Amino acid sequence: MKETFKKAAVAFSLQIFGASLSFFFSFVMARMLGAEDVGIYLEVFNLAFLAALAGRIGLDNVILRFGAASVEAGNYQEAAGLYRKSRQIIGWGAGLLSLGLFLLAPWIAGTLFSKPEMALPLRLMALSVLPFALLVLYTQMLRSINEVRSSVFLINVSPTIGSLILLFILAPAYAVNGAVIAYTGGMVLSLIAGVWLWRKAAPHIRQLDGSYDTRRILSTSLPMFWIALMSLLMNRADILIMSSMVDSASIGIYGTAKRTALLMALLLTAVNSAVAPRFAALYSQQDIESLSRLARLTSALLALGALPVLLAFLLFAEPVMAIFGSEFTAGAPILSIIAIGQYLNVATGSVGFLLMMTGHEKLLRNILLLSMLINLLLLYVLIPPYGVIGAAVASMIGTGLLNVFSAIAVYRKLSINLIPLPDRLLMRWNSPH
Template sequence: MEKAIEFLLNRFPALRNRLDEHMLEVINGAAVALVLKVLGAGLTFLFNLVLARALGAEGAGLYFLALTVTTIATVFGRMGLDNTLLRFTAASASVNDWSAVKSVYMKGMKLALIASFLSAVMVFVFAPVLTDKVFQKPELIVPMRWMSLAVVPMTFVILHAQVLKGLKRIRDSFIVFGVGVPAISLTALLLLGGRYGVKGAVWAYASGAIIAGLSGVILWYVATPQLRKVSTSLRTNDLLKSSMPLFWVASLNTMINWMATFALGVWGTKEEVGLFSMASRTAMLTSLILTSVNSISAPKFAELYKKKDMTALGATARNTAKLMTLISSPLLFLFLIAPQWVMGLFGGEFRKGGILLSILAIGQFVNVATGSVGNLLMMSGNEKLMRNNVALVAVMSILLSVVLVPIYGSLGAVIATAVCLSLQNLIAAYMVKSSLGINTLSWR
């Protein structure tokens, strides 16, 4: 991939002259990430396709409700440590402070193990209350309890993906999270899904999480042989001081992303949950380039901010926003002109979700066009600004979901989701401009 990019830059020297060393590093890393991300997205899409065709809209709805609860539990298990570990690892590794890297890793993983185990126990114990009293779907209790087994391994999958990013091991990071989980889950689903229904789909996901989590631990130790000879130095309080604001950011972000699904579980039907969930995951393909660029831009932002090179930081942020917008445009166009055809790939009963896909895709496009503004805030020590932004949008998400979902069902859910996603990133872009003096929306 690097050779291909080098070939293009040699063919177009004017383009090379417009890119500094930091942007070239972002492009090289993002290209690798994009290839793996596309592979992972394709596997995830196939997983959802097999899931939808095997279980139908109602069965998929039950699966995604169980996944929603597990995802929320995983957020509590991470304690906001994912972005903290990324930030500290990237900043410390850039100056070869391996003692700090080891301290962050060891203390972060110990805290996450305790918190994620407690979260998994809570899901298992309170599953009857959630399924009977909240969702009023008693048939959900068995899938939810099996899904609780994925809380601890998924916590470790996400955290190891982040620390590997901090070392700029982009390939390893995406193998663990972007490719490993969907690849293993898809294989297991093909073997179990049709025979065991929703329970089989849950087993497939849990299997992917467990195997990918173990892979993440192995890849970390392979990547860091130098850590065996250094001692730890970072205090736990220093780690928690950064992670607590980010914990609230992650928690509130999860509320924003999953509030509509949760509301549909309470006021909607299993079919509406299935339609909305499939449309939401398909629309997220629009932001595929965003997650690919973020994988390398986040540690680069942390590095440049630590070095106080604000000129390079601003240029890198603006150029990545341009790059992401241009690449995402064709997919958005497809979701706007042929949404029924795209949703019909999951089965005839999903075609009615075409309008849901179009609305969600617009929200995702705004997310891409504003650039990596969330990462800019978090990697520059402005965790509290990001927390305040997300808190405001989370309140709006609750209000919109409570008002719109009971009346309009899945259509109300997508409107609430798209509005909140767009607003969150526009506010973050304003915060980046006011606090760092960087305008990611400027194409000049």
């Protein structure tokens, strides 16, 4: 337990640094580009992010689950085979999707979104799909061997450092196109760093000629892919849907407010970096008592730690948004609304990782599907009459429902109560699966 929280402390420190850099990146981009170009950047970023996720087809979570278990058991040959096979699949999948997005960019921008000015930024952003997908792969490989510090640095710190340096150089001359090139360049540089970190951390694994059953990989990765896809739609469908309904300037204001609210989830992300491999290992050893103790303790600490941030975003939303520029103060109510949903996300703890790491990914998929459908319905109902405020309300409700449903499922499947409600009420709300 002490070792887990020591790693969590290291991960949290790096997360704080990475989040500060990311926040500074958003600040600089907003100041340099203005709301409209920020909106275009966020629109093409979300499309590329979706393509990178599809290219991974859930393999990043398979690596974390099976890789951590193999390493814990000392079966390095099996771990080596899993890593090698996953690299091959992701390389081909993400590479083809990157090419497809590049070629279809004019049609997507002009026909789907009626924003032809998005075509060139989208083509440039398409070049980031493959390096980003591989970067996530190497991050999870490092996490699976308990290299928490390296993995957090690689995914949260390294890309932003490179992107920031390039942003200062390119954005003044090339505006939104320069910002996109800066992001893509940061991903390429981070991927190079990831390969180097892996070679340094795991020479005993990377030199082995292990093999792994492709059918076993895909039978687990595909359900996890649908989980990841639905999770992405839960978090990013608002901007994807608004792209065809709302002007880019409004999307820029909304996206900046949302990114600011997501700072609250920093605590959860930092803790997940340390506890997710531990969840998988404890469950594989059938040590449910230790698993329950770890999950409940982390949930309680997260709820307390995020409360001051929530209060700040509720009471001082307008001054917070003003730091991005006067036109961004219109996003103050958006910040407050989304912050409420994010607090529910943090306060329920690592429920998603807990379900995935204990073999309940299909149940999580069903919960995500229900929450996603509710979220999409609310977005389509609320955006036309209320615009970005409607999108914020829909996202808050969707996020809250997802985490409450997941916490109830954790109680029913693992007998771990992560929310302050009576056990009898939880049993009544969640029917047996």
